[in-house]
Amino acid sequence: MGIEFSPLPVSNLDLLRFADHWSEKYPExxxxxxxxPSQAPGQPGPQLTxxxxxxxxxxxxxxxxxxxQYLVQLQRDRLLVNWRRTVEGNEYPGFEELRGxxxxxxxxxxxxxxxxxxxxxxxxxxxxxxxxxxxxxGRPSAVFRHLAEPSSELPGELLAMRFQEIRLxxxxxxxxxxxxxxxxxxxxxxxxxxxxxxxxxxxxxxxxAGARLGELIDRSHEVSRAAFVAITTxxxxxxxxxx
Numbered sequence: 001m002g003i004e005f006s007p008l009p010v011s012n013l014d015l016l017r018f019a020d021h022w023s024e025k026y027p028e029x030x031x032x033x034x035x036x037p038s039q040a041p042g043q044p045g046p047q048l049t050x051x052x053x054x055x056x057x058x059x060x061x062x063x064x065x066x067x068x069q070y071l072v073q074l075q076r077d078r079l080l081v082n083w084r085r086t087v088e089g090n091e092y093p094g095f096e097e098l099r100g101x102x103x104x105x106x107x108x109x110x111x112x113x114x115x116x117x118x119x120x121x122x123x124x125x126x127x128x129x130x131x132x133x134x135x136x137x138g139r140p141s142a143v144f145r146h147l148a149e150p151s152s153e154l155p156g157e158l159l160a161m162r163f164q165e166i167r168l169x170x171x172x173x174x175x176x177x178x179x180x181x182x183x184x185x186x187x188x189x190x191x192x193x194x195x196x197x198x199x200x201x202x203x204x205x206x207x208x209a210g211a212r213l214g215e216l217i218d219r220s221h222e223v224s225r226a227a228f229v230a231i232t233t234x235x236x237x238x239x240x241x242x243x
Contacts, residue, residue: 001102001217002073002080004038004125008113012059015074018112019061022105026063026072034058034075038125040203041168041178072105079106095221102217123207128220129199130228133186144183144231161185169200169223175216177202179227198231200224 019029034057060075069090073080081102083093106121113120162184169177179200186193200223202216 028064030062126216134194
């Protein structure tokens, strides 16, 4: 889960200083390229441009917990908190645990900016994403409900399918959003995996990091969870849990 906001007037060195304040919980630090700005529904995507500049390019810092399960991502316009299954059998800790960690890092970031006011961060998007690497027995229909009763009369048995579905969302106050569901087949050690993603993103108008932000985080989780339940089979839901 995470937020995108108006770029902070800070340097890469400032971000590194912020990250150092979080090192007790997230001691492992890695520098990676920054994410591109996202686009609200109906807006054109980013244009490919050639930039010749002597300035330092923006970066993103990955801060990882000792056990590798929790990952905080920080850049000038992003704060993301992720959970990753690093050991087979580890259970997802649940939305509330992840939300608590996110709120803790956001509060720390607000303090580190120096103004001590949540209005210093102007949020442009809020997201919650499920990412699953699904192992199955060669039957995608065992994972995805819409494949359990194939409408196609094509010969042969379905082995793998690549798909993406994007839906526009709208809240009663006019806030627009986007739900993206996708799956990519992957072969690994003679097994068939599916890289399955369900992501909900809201695009509020100049939202400060206050109560409404918490509402949109909760709503993002609700929509992603509902989409997850709607598209996966009961068998897989029981296996993964509905959290």
